[in-house]
Amino acid sequence: MKRYGLCCWLLILFSPLSWGHLERNAPVEINSDYAQYHHPTGVATHRGQVKMVYSTTTLLADQLDIYRDPAGEIQKFLATGQPATLESTMASLAAALTGQAQSIYYLPQEGLFVLEGQAQIQQGADTLNAPKITLDIEQQAIYSERDSTSRPSMIMQSH
């Protein structure tokens, strides 16, 4: 957001769009056509029909890059695609939450999923579009930001 020199719009949406708990100890499973690992940098890259499953959340992408810190801990999963998609089917959600963006990254240490570039999330008939949407697992909150060309828009259907 600082990059665009604009203020950040914060939308904390507890309802009707809602996020829920992930099983933090759950394994991350990744399937792909091929993969590459560069030991000095610790970066692993999966390409081709990438599917990442973490607890009840599934990411589909063309490419998934995994970044590690010098101690070998995973810092970031970065999924990119045309678009990359996310689907969560947590029991606490009334309906499955789906999202898509040009890139989706998961920051395990912060517990954040960030959708960037024509980001959209949808739950039931409710839709949020924004340049950037952040899903906070710990706070069970959804944040959206604007950039220089567009700002968030939300469509909520009456229940």
Place this chain on the structure above:
Amino acid sequence: MLALKTQPSLKKWGINALFICSAVGLIVLINGWLNETLIPIKSLEHGTLEEYMHQAEIRKFNLQGKLERKLTMKSLSHYQGLPYATIIMPHLVMHQADGTHSELCALRGQSYYSKDIKHFDKIILQDTVQLRHASKLEGNWQLSTEQLTLFPSYLIDTNAAVTLTHPQLHLSATGMSGDLNSGKIRFHQQVKTQYQGQL
């Protein structure tokens, strides 16, 4: 007279017995040596074995005199007419600049080398091929497959199924290639990865 008649006979028997014992002893010695050095007796009979090394070790040092690579093997044998030498239990240790080291080993291999035996073209490792990397910081990881080709400049390649295990990671794939110098590994097909533990 009896003594005069029996003396040559006893002497002859003694010589024969000594000869037989010597022959048996020689056979036992040769057989023992052959078993010890693992040379197939049949190959010697046919005279096809051309070169043989037992418990060989080759070391390579860098310009500062530090050990870079060490290749050991239980035996290496080359048979006439074959373009490769058969290696039993090859074990390559590669010391990295960062203080870590990697090991590549297998139950057997075939070394294709130049005629002056100074350079090898490739080594095909077979049966329980393992590439291990030890690091205190990142933990140890091990890559296993049934066949792997090692090229000069330490490029590796296989079309076989591979698995990579690490305390927090399990990966399986079909086919792999890599550069042991740069630490870049590529898994070719059907890659399945599982990261475990708290992320």
